[in-house]
Amino acid sequence: MNSEDEWFSQVDMLFIAHRTRLRRAAFKILGDWDRADDVIHDAYLKIRDCPDNKLEVKQPIAYLFQTVRNMAIDQYRRAVFELDLFDSEEEGLLVPDKLRTPDIYLMHYQSLDLIVAALNELPERTRRIFELYRLEGYTQRMIAEELQISVSLVNILIHAAIHHCKEALSSRS
Known part of the structure; x- marks a missing residue:
């Protein structure tokens, strides 16, 4: 087994072993368990597909947590931006209809x-x-x-x- 295969095997085992902690870390940022699960899944795929030199990562668990945190922060910022950009549906219902007066x-x-x-x-x-x-x-x-x-x-x-x-x-x- 070459070192890249070992890396993938190690990442798989770390994600399985620390899934609950990774999920909790993402939840603390996002405040939503479903979105936290999405972030963990996306982080796993990103790390698996990353073309960078994986062998240079000295602390894989810290790398996983930092990737999950960064992706959760990105998703949180995106959600806040979209919330500011788009009004909620309820606010649209309160707009008076000028054609129905x-x-x-x-x-x-x-x-x-x-x-x-x-x-x-x-x-x-x-x-x-x-x-x-x-x-x-x-x-x-x-x-x-x-x-x-x-x-x-x-x-x-x-x-x-x-x-x-x-x-x-x-x-x-």
Whole structure:
């Protein structure tokens, strides 16, 4: 067995033997057992995959603890940074919705009433074409086939209905 294999074997045994202490060290920094477990796992992988000269490490247990502490501190700093950067979800729920205030509702209801009144002023066929197109999702071709008129007439009547509704809304303001 070469010395690198011995190093890996020693690291494995040290992680197993000192897992509880390593976990506790990470928990003291992070305050969360699950995150402490993640740090220990990441530290193990980092040490195993490290391309540095492992044979120069004179105190492997101190090296393991220092690696775990450093990674826990990095994760703690990252969490604090993200907490400062992003507000919590609860804070977002407290932001008032400017589109749902009573005056906005009233304005929308008034506009809707004006549109309904404007549509009732239209001839029956024009109103029906507009409703089929805008409310029921028919295509102009489907409307033309159902009412047995040309597609161009359907297009003209839709535009006439839209124009009439826009005039009714603009006359309010």
